[in-house]
Amino acid sequence: MIDTGQFGEELKQSGFTFYTGVPCSFLKNLINYAINDCEYVGATNEGDALAIASGAYLGGKYPVVLMQNSGLANAVSPLVSLNYTFQIPLLGFVSLRGEPGIPDEPQHELMGQITTRLLDLMQVSWAYLSSDIVKAKDQIQQAMVDIRRNRPFFFVVKKGTFQKEILQPQELKPSSHPLKQIKSTYDQLPTRYEALSMIHSLKDNNTVQLATTGKTGRELYEIEDDAGNFYMVGSMGCISSVGLGLSLSQNNKDVIVIDGDGALLMRMGSLATNGYYSPPNMLHILLDNNAHDSTGGQKTVSDNINFVEITAACGYKKSIYVHNLEQLKTSIMAWKMEKGLTFLHLKIAVGSKKNLPRPHIKPYEVKDRLRKFLNSGSFNQQGDDQP
Structure with a gap:
């Protein structure tokens, strides 16, 4: 052993x-x-x-x-x-x-x-x-x-490979009383492109934007390709977990996770993990159109889900329903000042920008570029850092 x-x-x-x-x-x-x-x-x-x-x-x-x-x-x-x-x-x-x-x-x-x-x-x-x-x-x-x-x-x-290691006592992390703001008026229902444009307009050099798979990443790329952007392809539902790992590893950066309702529903257990570890530098934005937009517009079940209540129960510090682009802007600016793991839920219109191109940059190039953006000075000539 x-x-x-x-x-x-x-x-x-x-x-x-x-x-x-x-x-x-x-x-x-x-x-x-x-x-x-x-x-x-x-x-x-x-x-x-x-x-x-x-x-x-x-x-x-x-x-x-x-x-x-x-x-x-x-x-x-x-x-x-x-x-x-x-x-x-x-x-x-x-x-x-x-x-x-x-x-x-x-x-x-x-x-x-x-x-x-x-x-x-x-x-x-x-x-x-x-x-x-x-x-x-x-x-x-x-x-x-x-x-x-x-x-x-x-x-x-195989069984019996490791000798016994006694687990030391673990401290639980009780969640504090979250701030919740629920739906209180009608929804503006902006397009995804309009919402992403608003989010991106507030980006600074200390911010990383992680976009979920499908039309979200493609539209963010169309708005502006940026070294601080990550465009997920595949791995549906994994974007907030990527954001969690990144936030815990780079606590001096602002990490904005842009999610979709179909993706979030696929891996809702991640909300509990996010809430428990609760990185203060992570903002989780859900753009919810009640549809699988990238695969033909089939309905999701998001209309039956109260994401504000769920994320608050999972330990998010703030869970806010935003009704329009102005509230989205105000909420992002407030988070940048106050921090704390925050969830914003915005209902958007079904559909996407016409003739939407796919990113011309390859996924591994997106990864290498983002690591250089985050860890400048730690890379060798091949784009790798050494452990």
Whole structure:
């Protein structure tokens, strides 16, 4: 078995101090170490953990993601459409529940057979983590070869790999009484383009704007391509988790997350994580048209959802329903002055700008440019920083 603390210190020496994930009994001792000695963000699902880690990487961290192999299925979307597409590296640990020949619960049987094949299909490099500390240290350095090439690397962890690590007492973070402002009058229903134009007009050199997948990112790009913009493609629903990881890693920057109702509904568990960790430098704006606009205008169920009440209950400091562009402007300006994790809900019209182009800049170029914007001076000639 590996001395968990010694292995964790070796990870620290290689630059890994930011952890996120979902617990597994095979990984509990490494998770306990991360909670005790590093920065750890507990995610509600494994896909969100990948997105949180990706945001932390954008902010200059080298992140670690921990998950059970059953949760690897939850992580498929961001691994193939976020990490692969944007060339965002991370170090992953996935347990091998259901290992063939070893008795386990029935729900792990199939995933135990296909875990490594699934990693291969996603073009994710991996290795079985050795239970010998000397060999394990060498494996970390081998993993760094892929990570320096902007690729994820996963260790597959068998039962009994890590020695016991006692979890230190954890302090709960009780949420304070949130400020809520609910719908009180009719909605102006501006276009998405008008709302994005208003948001962008208030941007300064200390602000990062993260736009959800679909028409939101494309319209923001059309308004003005900016080094401080991130245009999500794929990984629907992950944008606020990326924002969380980035906000926690870059607390001197203002991070504005621009979401859509279909995307937010897909991964609503992220709201609880955002609220618990509550970065004061994150503003979460929902542009809600009650439709999947990018796929033909099919209705979402957002008309039945009170997002202000939900985000307030999840721990957002302020949750505000804004009825028009002027209130949107006033609320953004107030947040810039007062800070605190804030959610703004604006109803917008269905539809998008006609003849809308796609960004000409490639996703990995967007990532490299944003990292340089955030971490000027820390890059080598290839656009990478060294852990």
